[in-house]
Amino acid sequence: MTLFERDFDGLEVGERFRTESRTVTESDIASFAGLTGDTHPQHVDAAWASGSRFGERIAHGLLVLSYAAGLMPFHPERVVALRRIADAVFKHPVRIGDTVHVEGEVVETRPIDDEHGLVACRWKVVNQDGKLVLRASVELVWRRAAVREPILL
Template sequence: MMEQTTYFEDYEIGAGRTTFGRTITETDFIVHAGHTGDFFPHHMDVEFMKASEFGQRIAHGTMVFAIGVGLTANVVNPVAFSYGYDRLRFIKPVFIGDTIKTKTTISAKEDDPKRPRHGRVIERVEVINQRGEVVLATDHIYIVERRPEK
């Protein structure tokens, strides 16, 4: 993990990055179900899902979100913190054996009405499968310090 100080003024709209991929496994399904208590048959019952439109188990949306966001967590910015996520959507199903990666793009910057020495940076987050399809999208909001006055 790397530390990189990036002040509000340093963020550029349109800048972004794409992570490495991560293949989803059956173990991911089991561990996530155990952590969350979500043992719905959509994720855990092979026979139940054979008769569905998907023909197989689908990943928990919350698991795809957690892994997708986790893939981006390789740079620590000591002057920023996460304020939360807006407009979270599970667009396409993810299956065991799919490989996902995450693309982030700075989509907006705005003043923070509660903190005059900070701004809000909105980062569009798209989790993409091995076929290039967006499977999850959300907006990540950061609270970021403004550059100190000299």
């Protein structure tokens, strides 16, 4: 059973996990720019970006953070909510064609009430070369006991 399939009371500080990976595409960057309105030429204009310090277009930092959240294999009967993302630091540009994954660690668990607990994690988003591109602290609301009946979505 993976960490994300267990109840809150079965988690331990120090546990580590690694997600599957995802490759950044030009289409993802264009879609993210359209959805968010962040059309900075560093992301969407190849000619402009070729003269920038990065020499080419790069992914939006918040797109990479969104990838990280999307790569988490949250079990819907265990993880109730992503409560907080804090201290996000964008360490290295992510380029079209880069493949990223998340390496994480549980750093704190704290009961909230009889039904829920708070799980604090550190996320490190790493590219295909092993380079750290993003780090963040995350808090998740976790169910303390298994749900007896499935949640209908």
